[in-house]
Amino acid sequence: MGKVQRAIPQLVIKRLTRYLTHLQSGVPEDTDWISSHEIAKTLGLTSSTVRQDVSHVNFSGVSKKGYEVRELRKALEDVLGANSVWRAVVVGAGNLGRALVLHEEFARRGFQVLAIFDSNPRIAGRKVGHLTVRGMSDMPRIIREEKVDIGIIAVPAAAAQSVADQLVASGVRGLLNLALAHVVAPRGVAVTDSRIVTSLMELTHAIKMQSQK
Amino acid sequence: MGKVQRAIPQLVIKRLTRYLTHLQSGVPEDTDWISSHEIAKTLGLTSSTVRQDVSHVNFSGVSKKGYEVRELRKALEDVLGANSVWRAVVVGAGNLGRALVLHEEFARRGFQVLAIFDSNPRIAGRKVGHLTVRGMSDMPRIIREEKVDIGIIAVPAAAAQSVADQLVASGVRGLLNLALAHVVAPRGVAVTDSRIVTSLMELTHAIKMQSQK
DNA sequence: TAGATTGTTAATCGATTAACAATC
């Protein structure tokens, strides 16, 4: 395991993920060096912001040359946990939940989906890819046995908190909440929200603004 | 259409969407009034922040009573465009794209998915719900004829910018980018990013932080 | 060496919080 990290502001973390995906797939394979100015230009930031952000990472650039791409990528992967394999389960076998199980990008980025659960007994037993949908009562055992880190909540808003509580009680260390509801977890369990409908509402506001001009 | 809105900071917009979904499904049907303190408590904010945020909206509360739930909800729906119907298409008929077409939450929130496109000719022609996957060459005509507002990008990172360009050229007013790539659009076209893998990386960083203690 | 780029300090800008007068 790497050295102890200081707390990094959430806004910086969000940008670091962008730097990482840019280095992973946005620059030519044979690019050895990249400057803060180049990163800033492509991502629409200032070079100052990029340098400040990178200073949070256990990594140093080189005067006159910039950052070594491979090294910066490794340092970012380390900070973000992108070089580890993470063990996840999905709760909710609706269209979204099933898509996540089948999503190739997850496996490619080190997120293994080990099980999918649904409270509806008529859905339990169905196949999703190579997984079989399990009932909720199997959750505590499977999470324990499979040493699951992350619970992904893909259920209707009304059920989200109850599912979160069950996941936490079963021992997950983090929750990804895709439901349109605020979810609370005890200290020690991280929660991140990710909701496509919310993003769409941000977008429609922006569209309304544009068309006023 | 409502009156002209001042620009509202992006962070405020994000919280306004949370207030709205809370009012829509997080409070009992028969709740008539709600205070800034109550909203703040459930969403983990300060009441000051809530009042500041609400002041951006064309709406006033009442001393001693708080905000009238129905009225505040209407005002928020107006600002966020959640009371209009938005016409969208999905590009990319992989697992994620197909799930979005089938996702009930979209229709319920006023987002109509009118078509789905894929560049792979072996996929074009397949059925996804009641839609048939179209080839990319049909896109300009369909977007024009169907008066599509929003293009949803659900393709691999390498194709994202090219898809964005085609959507913009066809006349959409906003892009929701689900691809792991930075996408640029001309002024006048709004872009919002929403990436589950990015959220997962934020989460894994948080988990790593927690376990250091 | 000269020029370019980092890392960091200080300045600016914006967002959040505290405080309180206005008000029903």
Add this chain to the structure above:
DNA sequence: TAGATTGTTAATCGATTAACAATC
């Protein structure tokens, strides 16, 4: 009326940007 809550101003806090010495 008394008490509670808004709306708003001012203070604080944090994030971004500018500037520049250090450096290879």
